[in-house]
Amino acid sequence: MSLLREKLLKGDFVITVEITPPKGPDVTKLVDKLHELKPLVDAVNFTDNPSAKMRMCSMAACKLSLDLGFEPVLQMSCRDRNRLAIQSDLLGAHALGVRNLLVMTGDHPVWGDHKEAKPVYDIDSSILVNLVQKLNDGFDINGNNLNGKTDFFFGATVNPVAEPLLPQLKRFEQKLKMGAQFFQTQMIFDVERLEMFMEYANKFAPKVIAGVVMIRNKKMLQFLSSKVPGAVVPKSLMEKVENMTDEDIAKFGVEMAASIIFEIIERRLCQGVHIMAFSKVQEVKDLLNLIEKRV
Amino acid sequence: MIVTKRKQLDEIAAYIDSYKKFFLIGCYECASLCGTGDEVAIMTLKDWLHKEGKSVTGWFIAKTGCQILGTKKEISAYRELIEEAECIMVLSCGAGTQTLVEFFEGKPVIPVNDTLFIGNMRRFRDFEERCRACGECFLAITGVCVVTLCPKSMLNGPCGGYKDGKCEVNKERKCAWIIAFSILERKNLVEKFYESLLGPKDWSKANSPRTLAREK
Numbered sequence: 001m002s003l004l005r006e007k008l009l010k011g012d013f014v015i016t017v018e019i020t021p022p023k024g025p026d027v028t029k030l031v032d033k034l035h036e037l038k039p040l041v042d043a044v045n046f047t048d049n050p051s052a053k054m055r056m057c058s059m060a061a062c063k064l065s066l067d068l069g070f071e072p073v074l075q076m077s078c079r080d081r082n083r084l085a086i087q088s089d090l091l092g093a094h095a096l097g098v099r100n101l102l103v104m105t106g107d108h109p110v111w112g113d114h115k116e117a118k119p120v121y122d123i124d125s126s127i128l129v130n131l132v133q134k135l136n137d138g139f140d141i142n143g144n145n146l147n148g149k150t151d152f153f154f155g156a157t158v159n160p161v162a163e164p165l166l167p168q169l170k171r172f173e174q175k176l177k178m179g180a181q182f183f184q185t186q187m188i189f190d191v192e193r194l195e196m197f198m199e200y201a202n203k204f205a206p207k208v209i210a211g212v213v214m215i216r217n218k219k220m221l222q223f224l225s226s227k228v229p230g231a232v233v234p235k236s237l238m239e240k241v242e243n244m245t246d247e248d249i250a251k252f253g254v255e256m257a258a259s260i261i262f263e264i265i266e267r268r269l270c271q272g273v274h275i276m277a278f279s280k281v282q283e284v285k286d287l288l289n290l291i292e293k294r295v
Numbered sequence: 296m297i298v299t300k301r302k303q304l305d306e307i308a309a310y311i312d313s314y315k316k317f318f319l320i321g322c323y324e325c326a327s328l329c330g331t332g333d334e335v336a337i338m339t340l341k342d343w344l345h346k347e348g349k350s351v352t353g354w355f356i357a358k359t360g361c362q363i364l365g366t367k368k369e370i371s372a373y374r375e376l377i378e379e380a381e382c383i384m385v386l387s388c389g390a391g392t393q394t395l396v397e398f399f400e401g402k403p404v405i406p407v408n409d410t411l412f413i414g415n416m417r418r419f420r421d422f423e424e425r426c427r428a429c430g431e432c433f434l435a436i437t438g439v440c441v442v443t444l445c446p447k448s449m450l451n452g453p454c455g456g457y458k459d460g461k462c463e464v465n466k467e468r469k470c471a472w473i474i475a476f477s478i479l480e481r482k483n484l485v486e487k488f489y490e491s492l493l494g495p496k497d498w499s500k501a502n503s504p505r506t507l508a509r510e511k
Binding site: 126230 | 448456457458464472495
């Protein structure tokens with residue numbers, strides 16, 4: 001069962017958060033965080049070795065979350081697994097109760113802490129979307145019969161701030177055609193960019209969840225701008241925080257995210273927001289409080 | 296061509312530490328274009344060996360080092376000088392080196408170069424990788440080789456990581472798919488391309504070791 005699917009299909013607004021599984025075997029903090037976030041949001045995404053930095057796998061984190069009754073979204077990239085491993089992991093995740101997937105190409109190993117690793121990229125994310133659709137139809141990627149159909153609610157990613165934009169839009173369409181049931185965007189700082197994308201996307205009536213991030217300090221903004229592939233920090237935002245103290249930026253970061261989300265809700269620009277990693281639980285709480293007050 | 300680069304001398308030194316007398320073999324094909332298997336490369340290596348207190352019994356440059364029978368014929372003229380050497384050093388690609396490995400089972404055959412990629416020369420000895428020899432060429436569809444030029448070998452358009460059209464892996468380089476996309480646009484083929492999915496790629500065509508037999 002996927003509540004995320006139910007809500008999105010019903011037309012409800014959803015809020016999801018992202019958690020990066022721990023670097024190491026200790027899951028205490030992860031479980032604490034899950035307890036705290038569970039009452040606040042609809043689902044939690046577990047990243048798949050984000051920025052190609054080695055972490056605990058998304059599937060295990062999803063299982064921990066399921067055990068707590070907190071609906072997970074398993075993220076899977078094409079970087080570390082060939083088509084055999086992808087399919088067997090997906091079947092395994094399904095057996096454990098995972099129903100929501102977000103599939104993507106994945107950041108290249110050059111960004112990570114295992115730069116020497118061989119990048120796999122056996123298939124790309126459009127093919128991966130198609131692959132999940134096949135699993136849901138009861139077939140593997142080669143059309144061999146499975147002993148049943150999976151019941152995945154699966155999404156793909158899109159980057160509305162990419163320049164040039166048209167190739168992104170075509171890939172968005174392609175993923176949609178291949179069966180993607182929802183989309184999660186790259187982080188948005190500029191509602192106008194989301195709006196431009198949605199103007200194009202709306203003719204296909206997709207379920208779109210916008211990525212939002214709370215900036216905390218200048219260093220983080222620099223990091224997002226230079227170390228996160230595809231993320232675009234507007235110059236105006238850089239200039240705005242230039243003379244602020246980090247303390248002020250943290251406060252401003254929550255307020256800015258809140259006003260982006262508020263605007264998305266008020267203008268019904270898309271159907272949900274995804275609070276990206278790098279966030280502390282308290283920041284998520286502050287953010288959701290601010291939104292609740294305004295809505 | 297097959298692009299090669301000479302190994303660092305300290306790595307070579309470690310391989311040849313216990314030998315005194317050498318025979319050197321270059322290659323007139325790709326390695327000469329790369330400057331890693333021509334006469335200059337051989338003389339440079341010879342000078343270095345002398346400085347290291349070693350001697351060179353002789354040298355020659357194979358016409359096409361990877362052509363086994365042809366090289367075998369050429370090398371017969373140097374048999375005595377080769378006999379005299381304790382070790383053979385090959386200034387070619389890995390394929391050429393292995394031609395010599397086959398000939399001299401009793402003697403160590405040391406590669407002087409690292410074999411890097413199949414590429415094109417942009418300016419004199421500036422090389423760019425262009426082909427991964429994947430066995431399933433999509434150039435007729437994509438215009439530039441996205442399997443090689445895209446670090447993620449995306450087949451259906453760019454990933455979401457490019458910024459201002461530049462690749463997430465190397466900011467100096469234009470995203471291969473932004474180039475491929477503009478080729479599709481110029482040919483008015485974008486819509487047609489996106490009518491279907493390209494791939495999944497048949498990587499079994501790139502399973503090593505590969506052979507190709509003459510069609511009878």
